Amino acid sequence: MTSLLDIQDLTITYRGARGHVPAVRGVSFSLQAGETIGIAGESGSGKSTLGMSLLRLLPKETKVEGELLFNGEDILTMKFGRLRAVRWSGASMIFQGAMHALNPVHRIGQQIAEPIEVHNPSMGAKAVSSRVTELLDQVGLPAWRAENYPHELSGGQRQRVMIAMALACDPELIIADEATTALDVMVQAQVLQLLRDLVAERQMGLIMISHDLSVLADMCDRVAVMYAGQIVEVGQGHAMFTAPRHPYGAALGSAFPVIGDPEARRNPRGLAGDPPVPTDLPSGCPFHPRCPVARDDCSTTVPELLPVKAPDEDLRRSACLVAQDGQSIRPSSPVPPTSTQEPVT
Ligand code: ADP
Ligand code: MG
Numbered sequence: 001m002t003s004l005l006d007i008q009d010l011t012i013t014y015r016g017a018r019g020h021v022p023a024v025r026g027v028s029f030s031l032q033a034g035e036t037i038g039i040a041g042e043s044g045s046g047k048s049t050l051g052m053s054l055l056r057l058l059p060k061e062t063k064v065e066g067e068l069l070f071n072g073e074d075i076l077t078m079k080f081g082r083l084r085a086v087r088w089s090g091a092s093m094i095f096q097g098a099m100h101a102l103n104p105v106h107r108i109g110q111q112i113a114e115p116i117e118v119h120n121p122s123m124g125a126k127a128v129s130s131r132v133t134e135l136l137d138q139v140g141l142p143a144w145r146a147e148n149y150p151h152e153l154s155g156g157q158r159q160r161v162m163i164a165m166a167l168a169c170d171p172e173l174i175i176a177d178e179a180t181t182a183l184d185v186m187v188q189a190q191v192l193q194l195l196r197d198l199v200a201e202r203q204m205g206l207i208m209i210s211h212d213l214s215v216l217a218d219m220c221d222r223v224a225v226m227y228a229g230q231i232v233e234v235g236q237g238h239a240m241f242t243a244p245r246h247p248y249g250a251a252l253g254s255a256f257p258v259i260g261d262p263e264a265r266r267n268p269r270g271l272a273g274d275p276p277v278p279t280d281l282p283s284g285c286p287f288h289p290r291c292p293v294a295r296d297d298c299s300t301t302v303p304e305l306l307p308v309k310a311p312d313e314d315l316r317r318s319a320c321l322v323a324q325d326g327q328s329i330r331p332s333s334p335v336p337p338t339s340t341q342e343p344v345t
Contacts, residue, residue, distance in 0.1 A: 001073040003030040004173055010066035011051050012058070021278050023049040025229040026066075029123075033172060034203035038216025038237060041226035044277050050226070050258055051177045054207070055087050071172070088115050091173035091205075092166040095158075096181055101162060102150040107147025109162050112136070115168045116307045124197045135164040139194060156187035156240060163195065172204040181210065192219055212267070213252040217241035222315065227251045228286035229275050232319045237311035245318040247309045248287045250329050285321070293322045293329065 012024035031037055038048045045177040052058050054068065056075060068075040070090060078086070095101050103111060112132045117124065123131075132145040139160040150158055159179065166174055176195065180188040196219060201205045210216050216223045217237045225248060226233040235244035244250035255271050273290040276282055282289050288298040303319040309326060310316035323329055 001032075001034065003069070004033045004035070004071060005031040005207075006067070006069040006072075007054075007312060008065070008067040010053065010068060012046070012052070012053055012065075014049075014059070015061045015063060015064040019279060020063075020298050021276055022281075023229055024053070027226075027229075027231055029231070029234065031173070032203050034199075035222070035272075036199060036206040036220040038220035038223040039209045039226060040211065040213045040216050040249075041079040041222055042211055042252070042271065044275050044278075045226040046229040046278075047099070047226055048177055049229075051156070051175045051207065051209050052174060055091060055093060056083060058167070059092070059181060085119070087294045088119055088171065089169040090171060091175060092171045094162050094174065096178035102158060104150055106149070107146065108148050108150065109136075112146070112161065112164050112168060115165060116333065119169050135167055137267050138167065138198065139164045140190075146174050148196040156191060158258075159183060159187075159191050160194065162208060163198070167198065170202075171204065173207070173210070175207045178211070179208075180215075181212070188215075195219075211252075212316040213241060213249070213255075215248065217253075225252060227302070228281055229278060230286070230319065232287065233317065234305070235316035237313040237315070239310060242246075244329055245310050245316055245323040246287075246320045247291050247322070247329055248341075249318075250344060251290075285319070287320075293327070296324065297321060 007030065008028050010024055010027045014021040016025055023107050027050060031039065045325065049058065053064055054075065060062065064076060070086060081189050096238045109132050112135055113128050115310055116128050116131055132146055134144055136145055141157060145153070153161065178180045180191045192215065192254055194259060195206070198204070208216060213223065213225070216239055222234065223237045223240045225246065226232065226247050233240065233244065233249040235245070240249060241253050244253055275285055282299070282303055284299040285291070285303050288294040291298065300319055301320050301321060303324065305317045305319040306324055308316055308318045308323045318324065
C-alpha cells in the first residue's frame with residue numbers, strides 16, 4: 001500500500017550570504033492515511049524547515065536532498081501546477097500566529113472562500129457561501145462570523161479560522177506548525193481537541209509540530225523528537241513521554257511535565273545549555289555536550305537511530321549509545337550516569 005507520505009533520508013541545507021546551514025539531516029519516516037505524528041524539539045532543531053519542505057515552501061536556493069513522496073508522487077520534482085493543487089487539496093499547513101496569516105482588510109468569509117474558489121472555479125457563489133458556513137460550523141464558529149474582520153476575533157477564534165481555511169479543500173494531510181502555541185492554555189486545549197476530532201472524523205493525516213512534547217504525546221499516535229536537524233528518538237506518543245529512551249527526549253518531557261500546564265510552559269525545566277548551531281556541530285552525538293549520561297565514546301561515535309527496548313518496542317528507536325546498551329533513561333533530568341532506576345510514570 002502506498003503511504004500518504006514517505007520521507008527518505010531528507011537533508012535540507014539553506015544557502016545564503018552567511019554560508020551553508022544544514023538545518024535537516026537525514027530524516028526518514030512515513031505516514032499512513034489517518035495517522036498523526038508529532039515533531040518535537042527545541043527552537044532551531046529543524047522542525048519548521050522539515051514542515052515547509054513537504055509543500056516546497058522553502059526559499060528556492062535551499063538545497064533539498066533525499067526522497068519526498070506524497071501518495072507516491074515525488075514532491076521534489078513535481079511541476080508547479082501540480083504542486084499548487086497538492087498545496088491545498090492534498091496537504092495544507094496551519095502556521096503559528098493567525099493574525100499575521102490572515103488579511104486584516106478582508107472579511108473572514110471571503111478569506112475562507114478564496115481557496116475554495118481557486119480550486120473549484122465552476123462552483124457558484126451560493127454553493128461557495130454554504131461551504132464557508134459549513135466550514136465555520138466545523139470549527140465551532142457561527143455563520144455570522146463570516147462577516148467579521150480578523151481584528152474582531154479573539155486569538156483562538158482566528159486560529160479556528162486558519163483551521164477552516166486549511167480544511168477548505170478537504171486535504172488528506174494537515175501540517176500544523178506550533179498552531180496553538182500562541183494561545184492561552186484553555187483555548188489551546190479547545191483548539192487541540194477540535195483538531196483531534198476533525199482528524200479522526202475525516203481520517204486525515206496530521207503532522208503536528210511543537211516544542212512541547214507533552215502536548216504531542218497527548219495528541220499523536222507517534223512522536224519524533226528532533227535535535228540538531230536529526231530525529232533522535234521516535235515512538236508511540238504516550239510511551240515516549242512516560243518512558244523516554246533518549247536523554248534529550250527525557251529532558252524535553254521533563255521541561256513540560258504536565259500536559260498544557262501554564263507554569264511549565266513559562267518555565268521549562270531540565271534543559272540546561274543551548275542547542276548547537278547547525279554550522280558548528282559537536283563531534284559524535286550532537287547532544288553529548290549537554291547530556292547527563294554521556295560516556296567517552298559519545299563524543300566520537302555518531303549514534304544511528306536504532307530499535308531499543310521500550311514499552312512500545314515495535315515502534316521505538318533511539319539514536320543514543322547509552323539507551324542502545326539497554327541502560328534506562330529516566331524521564332526526569334538530569335539523569336545520574338549510574339542510574340539503573342526504572343522510568344517514573
Ligand atoms: P525550528 O522550527 O525547530 O525552530 P527551523 O527549521 O526554523 O527550526 O530552523 C532550523 C535551523 O535553520 C536554525 O538553525 C535556523 O536558524 C536555520 N534557518 C531557518 N531558516 C533559515 C533561512 N532562511 N536561512 C538560513 N538559515 C535558516
Ligand atoms: Mg519553527
